[in-house]
Amino acid sequence: MYLQYNCTKPCENINKKCSLNHKCEKMCYEDCSLCTVKVERILACGHIKKDVPCGLSIDEIKCILPCERPLKCDHKCQSQCYEKCKPCENQVRVIFYIPNVTICLFCFVYFILYLGRKNYTRLWSFNCNEM
Structure with a gap:
């Protein structure tokens, strides 16, 4: 008969999908999870998003700020940044x-x-x- 032993030391691994080397906060015997440390990310559109979980990839983040790309008529797009520009509604x-x-x-x-x-x-x- 074998006794099951769980290591009671803190995990020394890096969180999953962590690009900034944040250490896992679980115990050694627990599975590491996606990094949840809140960070700032520069999105593909150039806007900055704060309080993003570190383990979340930029492709998974939708920028909800106003788009403001110029339309053919010189008005600014009124869609959200992640959406395609719609015809001008001015x-x-x-x-x-x-x-x-x-x-x-x-x-x-x-x-x-x-x-x-x-x-x-x-x-x-x-x-x-x-x-």
Whole structure:
């Protein structure tokens, strides 16, 4: 008959998936886990995320800050950073030479319908709520 003996010393191994050599805080006989020490990470988008478990890979972290990448219309993307940019949802008031009207459109609709057409020459555009 054998007695089962568990080592009562602290583990001396490095946590699993730890790139900063944080030591395991379990006992020697316990399995090491993913590193849970909170660290700062620089994400692929360039934003800094604080309080991330060290064992979590950058690919698993979604940046929820505003994207702010420039769209074709020069407005900034309003999606979250990890999402693909959506068409511009800003509303713009557009004044045309022909016909002499002022209309309010979503920016992306303006780009689809009017840019590049010779009979609709843009005089200027600005946010609808600025008038």
